[in-house]
Amino acid sequence: MMNTVPSKAKISAIGTYVPERRLTNADLEKLVDTSDEWIVQRTGMRERRISGEQEFTSHLCIRAIEDLIQTYGQNVEDVDLIIVATATPDYPFPSVACLIQEHFHIQSTGAFDLNATCAGFAYGLHIANGLITSGMHRKVLVVGGETLSKVTDYTDRTTCILFGDGAGAVLVEADETNPGFLASIQGTDGSGGVHLYRSGLANTMKGLPLQGEGNIVQNGREVYKWAVRTLPAGIETLLEGAGMTTGDIDWFVPHSANLRMIESICDKAGFSLDKTLYSVEYMGNTSAASIPLALGLGVREQKLKYGDTLLLYGFGGGLTHVGMVVKWGVPNL
Known part of the structure; x- marks a missing residue:
């Protein structure tokens, strides 16, 4: 389905976060029958970030939003909708979006998770743009976050080399004069x-x-x-x-x-x-978080410009x- 309806929204700020722990190809060589050369040749991956035992998707998403707030001097108190794209929520319910609302004490907002796996963040942007363009919302927080390490079988050499953890968040705001x-x-x-x-x-x-x-x-x-x-x-x-x-x-x-x-x-x-901007080399496949992580890298490396x-x-x-x-x-x- 193709859509070219004129937009009234733009992305105005971004924040990202990845856990401190690194899982290198050398580490994986100790877990399964693989090698750094084999992994790099087939995937281009060298490292992935792995969440702590008591570190879950909501924690990563909150840290990404905090990064957005600190980097751009934004506030989220007037956000009127929170959309979290994830296939690895802390709980089946309540949603990660509701946990974010509680953490930041946002008084009046909608909140829901969506699961379109690795396409989730882009779907979140699509929905946010549609809701703002329709006039139903003014300021939407779109977050992509995953803790895929918690659902990865580290005895399966075909999948355990691929996945990592991380989160990225953007603000999508109403702007009729300079839509994005x-x-x-x-x-x-x-x-x-x-x-x-x-x-x-x-x-x-x-x-x-x-x-x-x-x-x-x-x-x-x-x-x-x-x-x-x-x-x-x-x-x-x-x-x-x-x-x-x-x-x-x-x-x-x-x-x-x-x-x-x-x-x-x-x-x-x-x-x-x-x-091309990508996050796979040192963060692995982070599903719904991979596009915002790539955008965040582009900003920090001063490639991506307004x-x-x-x-x-x-x-x-x-x-x-x-x-x-x-x-x-x-x-x-």
Whole structure:
């Protein structure tokens, strides 16, 4: 589904946080039959951040919001909606969004979590833009946070090398004179859900028994094939609908699933890797947190500037995806 409805919203501030503990490729060599060379060759990953035993998704999200407040002098007291994208909430309920509301004592706000796995943060931006553009909200806090290490099987060499923990938060505010959301596209292929899942209340999918006992199960080959086929086509449609070309995009920011996957998508879509922001090398695949973490790195490394045109693209379990063209509205540091 393509959307080019004129926006009345922009991203105005960002904050990020990752746990202190690093899980290196050398550490993984002690856990499973793998090697630094094998991991780097296939994923581009060198480290991931791992949450503490009593450190959960809400804690990471709160730290990311605190970073946003401190860095940009913002306050969140007048936020009228909190959206948290996560597949690893502290509890099935209450939501992480409600825990954030309580922590910051925001007196009058809506709050909910959404689960679109690795596409979650982009979906959160899409929803925030729609609600503000419609006039229903004025200031929305969109957060992507995960503690994937808590649902990773560290005896499975195919998945344990991939996942890390982290969080990122942005403010999306009303702005009719300088809006930031230019176009978006969404799509879903539920038939591929069997290739990436966590088992839950149901113990079968399409008549097949589910595995994992609550941990992530992934058919990496099938997910890879779907992503490198789906994203270039989605990017082409998105740019055509926006009346733009790849030359109009300052930064491509895909979900940081795997650096080799990103390289393949860039090659097929016509983006150079040096104009791509990613967080995968030293943070791993952080699902809904990966795009804001990549944006945060771009800001700190002084790559990302106010007014830059970005193409964000989230994709993941479902299988589902969402892309958008955004004018960066965050002031330079």
